[in-house]
Amino acid sequence: MTRTAGRDGHRPGPFHLNAFLMSTGHHEASWRLPESSPEHTSTNIAYLQRLARTAEEGLLDSVFFADGPGLRSDVGRRPAGSLDPLIVLTALAAVTERIGLIATASTTYNSPYNLARRFASIDIVSGGRAGWNVVTTAGPDIARNFGLDDQPAHAVRYERAAEFLDVAAKLWDSWDDDAVLGDKEQGVWADAAKIHAARHVGEHFSVAGALTTPRTPQARPLIVQAGSSEDGKGLAARYAEAVFTAHQTLDDARAFYADLKARTVAVGRDADGIKILPGLVPVLGSTEAEALAAERELDELIVPEYARRQLAATLRVDPDDLPLDRQLPADLPDEDEIEGAKSRYTLIVELARRERLTVRELIGRLGGGRGHRTLAGTPEQVADALQDWYDAEAADGFNIMPAVLPRGLEEFTAHVVPILQARGLFRTAYEGTTLREHYGLERPASRYSSSGVSVEAVELATAGVGA
């Protein structure tokens, strides 16, 4: 029996691969490895450019940068500090040609006009390679950077996110593709009837005018989402084109996949219009024993006391209630009481309960990938694991989270990608130039183009335009 995609019961390819890039790697102790250098940080743009080029050489669909507008509380434990990810994307666009460029931005701590403009600008600057991971940003610490005492309620954050996306979509549709005439003869630069004011008045936002940027190569950035709670799935079903998610077991991943596809169809969208990418943290070795030894070396570098405090914060319990060699307390809060990251909370508690893990064991499992699936093995074993989840309709692709960077990404593109290509599971060349083309997604039509009737001539007399 071959493992060729489309044969012998294997699902036809290709699937999608995103590289989730984070300083020295996703294993929390990766920075303590002898090979890790102080240069390997998220504030070193030359290093990040090198990683993006490695991902592009591996023909990956995209690279992704997570973000939160606040310095992490566990700064003592692992490399912290980051650049504004949209500025990072701009710098990566300048040194790459095809790789998609995805970054996180918050709908809770930004305004729609500014963010829509920034992503439109990156889409233009990159020739159509921008992607936006839409998050509502959990956690009281960050809320306090924006004049709040605590994070807004989970449901309110998601309501605001939905309206935020509606406004952004209106703004990205501001200019018709053919709005600019440049008619020197007649002295008409643009057809004002083809530039549309947003005129949005809603619960959370009021946005009057049109965006400053013409319609972009992708018309709008690829919309990514990463929340797996009920509200998260509701938002994804309505707006997301790619979904990052975390699952430990095939059953959980399959259930999530089927549920989200069904919700997407239920709101009138095509199931293929949303790509689901569970995370995987690979630790590679030329033999399984070598890979397991590498994983053990990393786990032994975890500082249990730091990790225990982090776990206590996530579970909203006192660290003293988490003795290292005992299982989690029985009386943990219900998911309903969690206003932060609901699905991650549930994933962690279920993992500990299902496998009867002590706190020390749980820290070891989370240290490797914060709840994402981790796998130590040969390139063949990692390729099999990806193909198994893909075949089982638990994924349309994967969020590759190297435990150690830059080596983990270099090894993945050099050793795992060729196996996937040989099986017909992954591209052997970029066919398209835009991120949407890599993900097999259409360029969205404008809400105006079909009727061609502009709401009304845009009042460009907003302060500052034409000054």
Ligand SMILES: Cc1cc2nc3c(=O)[nH]c(=O)nc-3n(C[C@H](O)[C@H](O)[C@H](O)COP(=O)(O)O)c2cc1C
């Ligand atoms: C792969 C992945 C990447 C994420 N990146 C970010 C991020 O950059 N910033 C952030 O605030 N949250 C990030 N999250 C967390 C989600 O936005 C969300 O808070 C979390 O999944 C819980 O969502 P829920 O409350 O809807 O279940 C990420 C989650 C996943 C799975």
